[in-house]
Amino acid sequence: MNAGSPASAWMKSRSRVWSEWLAQAQSPARELDVEAAQRHIERYRALARDLATARRLLPGSRATAALEALYVGAHAGIDRSARNTGSTLLRLLRDDIPAIIVSLRPTILWLGLLLFASAGAGWWLISTYPDLIALVASEKMIDGVEHGRLWTEGMLNIAPASILSVRILSNNIVVSLFAFCAGIFLGLGAFYITAVNGLMLGAMFAFTHQFGIDGELLKFVLAHGPVELSVVCIAGAAGTALGESLIRPTAPTRRESFQQAASRMARVLFACALLLIGCGLIEGFISPAPTVSLAARAMIGVGYWLFMLLLLSGRVFARHSKPRSLPG
């Protein structure tokens, strides 16, 4: 190839433009106005033209490789979704999550049943073989209950309510996220986590019942328990849907099916996390407080559970349609 070849002439003619691109690449703008965005698109088109020319005139060259890398970068800069957090969030809570919950309703009910069945099994197990409590409770907890003291007593003396809430809600959120992610094991992981939660609940009630303080435990869980357990079932149901997407793919490949299911179902976790933050606050501030009466706890528990139903059905953020007045 000599210096007077079309490749040389072309590279000479583009040299100035490429220097401009270098200057732009070194100081990229974070937010583009309309004119800058149009220039960006023009640059992308120019890059595509240059790349096509380079592939013809200089196949396998470094210039072609550099143009390809620039083209990939420009493509990523253009092919991205718009950021509109407010409306996305509203659509998520008003439309997306309720639609997903409707599709998950049968699975949620089945998992609720599994949770209760496991709780029953846990109750029976500890009632029949009391020594097995060591599998689900720590030595300190067992010792306390044997002396007629619930482990939740004096929780507020150990840590402030705010710290307690953060610890509880972060732990609950991780359990829910794990119940969802464990769905990748063909849904069995979600079943396992739901069943283990139910088993532990039943076992602890059976154990405290033996020492006559099961009423105290019920009083403790009444305010936050209904929503917390429901959220475990919802996250588990979303995880089960992940497993189902692998067992019975709804897209041409299992990978695509899994990706679609994960993208759709993960939205529910946002609502779960919001609800668990509320649960954590109740569990940190209200549940361990001895001054809150049983009736108040029951009202909070039922009220929060009803709020959960409203949130998941999209009614909290529902459109309020106003009757339109006819013109004229």
Place this chain on the structure above:
Amino acid sequence: MRIAGLTGVDVALDIAGAGSRSYAFVIDWHVRLLLALAWFCGAWLLIKLIGLTLSPLEASSRLLARVAVAPALGIYLFYHPVLEVLMRGRTPGKRRAGVRIVTRNGGTPGLNALLIRNLFRLVDSLPFFYVVGLASCFITEQRVRIGDLAAGTLLVLDSDAAAKTLAQLGSMVAHSGLAPALVELIHDLLERWTSLETGKRDELARSILARLDSAAPAAQLAALSDAELSQRLHQLLETGRIDRA
């Protein structure tokens, strides 16, 4: 992996392997650990300095938990999701390792995809040291971990040097008047000059100079030192001429 561009010109994405991925992760792990430790130590020192330790032990430990421990944990745990969203698929470690997260179309992943990708770290990190994630990288065709499978993302090689290389090559061709292939050859040689053995690079430089300047006596070329050869090649790229003086 080939993707179709929006203009009809398709292009190949270079998928990053387990090595680049691990390298980026190790850098990020150190960065987030250092940031979290720096916050913790800073807050702890501040509490000490303003004399809050004089108050009862319980109160100071509560303050320490609120001001030092919780934010430090937050930095450590939310480093990846927050930075990946803010830096559009990059983190300091990924930037250093020359990798970037993109969608399967080569686009910039959105918030949902990036959060899902990070959510599945819970599974990828099982049972310890990301064994599941690494196994998935070795098994899958596009060398992705489970988080990438769920989010529909890929980790690709990303070089910031492309624009610089292109501008340099264009400018050299324009100024020297040499053929693009020769410019690339000289550019490559000079770029790798220090990493090549002296004898080998001098031999390559002499053969290029001999091809360009056939009138130059072989003995004169053989007498040029390593530094002089490098200088002549630089001169050639800048002016397109060899000054024998």
